[in-house]
Amino acid sequence: MSPAITALPRQRRHTLHFLASVRAASPVHLDAEVDVTELMAHRASAERPASVLTYVVHAAGRVMARHPDANSxxxxxxxxRVARYPFVDVKLTLDRELGGTRVVLSAVLQDADRASRSFLQHRITRLAGANPARLPDFAGARALQRVPFPLGRLVFLAAGRLSGRHRHLGTVAVTSLGHRRVGRFFSSGGTAITIGVGRVEQRAVVRDGGIVARPVLPLSLTFDHRVLDGALAADVLDDLVETLRNTPEPSDAAR
Structure with missing residues (x-):
């Protein structure tokens, strides 16, 4: 029996353009684990609990603002040339279906270093639940499906110009596969730093000389070695771990 050979779905064109744009990167990978006991307790006590992913996005905004050389x-x-951004725009990837094809779509959560968890949760819920064929956040990906492939490549390159790249591709990327039994994975999101979020699971950890079960969140961090070195990337990951491990600050109702 011969294989069925068809044209690549138009819905995947934006992914090919993105992959071509990141070939010049020099990715290096780090990982860590976070004891999220206090975070999960904070979620359980909230009237409207945010997702673990939202906690990570919220923490990433604060952490990247504290490390401006990495937010580049x-x-x-x-x-x-290197651009150091005075704000943190988080590129968030989502698994969606568009035109009958399962694809990865991305949206940029602007000024995440100043946004509240409640505001971020509202945005993420909308991006994950609303019809992607109508959301303006995905208009760029839909446009790349319609134009001829060579023109789409040029359009994508224009959107990636250094001065305005942050509004299209973010200053840091966050991607999650925590909805499945995935511990760690490593991805380059087209930014100087990409944070990967795994699945929270109960693990045996040592506390005060004894072994106890605690909820543990695996995190990965991929950094572009052209922009920063391993020591700074390790500082960013350590800061992110500590921010998530400690009792989260109260989520303000307004932006």
Missing amino acids: GIGGLIRH
Whole structure:
């Protein structure tokens, strides 16, 4: 029996354009685990609990603002330039279905370093639940499906220019596969730092000389070695772990 060979679905064109744009990156991977006992207790006590992913996005906004050299982008083929952004825009990837094809779509949560958890949760719920064929956040991906492939490549490159890249691709990326039995995974999101979120599971940990069961969140951090080195990336990951491990600050109702 011969295989069924068809054209690549148009719905995946934006992914191919993205992958072509990140080939120049030099990704290096780190990982860590977070004891999220206090975080899960905070969720349980909340009137409207946020998702674990929202806690990570909220923490990432604060952490990246504390490490401005990591909250950067690089551009140029011969004469490289670096942009250090005074705000944190989080690129969030989502598993959605568009035109009958399962695809990864991304949206940028602007000014995540100043947004409350409740505001971020509202945005993420909308992105995950509303019809992706109508959401303006995914208009760019839909446009890339309609135009000829070579033109789409040029359009994507134009959107990735250093001065305005943050509004299209973010200054840091957060991606999650925690809805499945995935411990760790490593992804390059087209930003200087990409944070991967795994699944919270009960693990045996040592506390005060004894072994106890605690909820543990696996995290990965992929950094572009062209922009920063391992020591700074390790500082960012350590800061993120501590921010998530400690009792979260109260979530304000307003932005």
